[in-house]
Amino acid sequence: DAEITQSPRHKITETGRQVTLACHQTWNHNNMFWYRQDLGHGLRLIHYSYGVQDTNKGEVSDGYSVSRSNTEDLPLTLESAASSQTSVYFCASSVQMNTEAFFGQGTRLTVV
């Protein structure tokens, strides 16, 4: 069965470190998204991609970057981790516009 997987599921890192969260989907979807979930804020869009070599900033993109070198993967990089980036991160993908997105299980990141 096709799926979307995130790794690691849990990560603790130190302030100032570079961290990369992996997202891999086997749906062959063009669109991929990264969200963060925080209490009181719901799901906020960090970055998104419409296809290979395409990336776009979402509403909370500062301090994050993504790259899309193939259809399956959209890794999220925190260039210099900050305590404000402690959150649960969700990756998602969708086949085309105006269709539902499928989410991964999430990565809980703690920055100490």
Next chain:
Amino acid sequence: DQQVKQNSPSLSVQEGRISILNCDYTNSMFDYFLWYKKYPAEGPTFLISISSIKDKNEDGRFTVFLNKSAKHLSLHIVPSQPGDSAVYFCAASARRDDKIIFGKGTRLHILP
């Protein structure tokens, strides 16, 4: 500026009764609306959607109503069951781009 608003952080409903979750949006370009359900420690899962050309969509116990003039949609769950206890996210997207914007979520408690 919040484009998708869920003004009720939580809602408690007796088992067997109707649950009504509300959502408002501000962006008139939105033309596709979705509801997601989320259990703790899991990714959001798609529940039901509606296109702006419709005012109602039904799937089993779940019905979504769209009032475009009021920029309001609601999710009805009838009858409510214990397994419906979860956080429900309202989401919207516009045809001109594929990004999906989420509300803050409403936590639904189904009481025995």
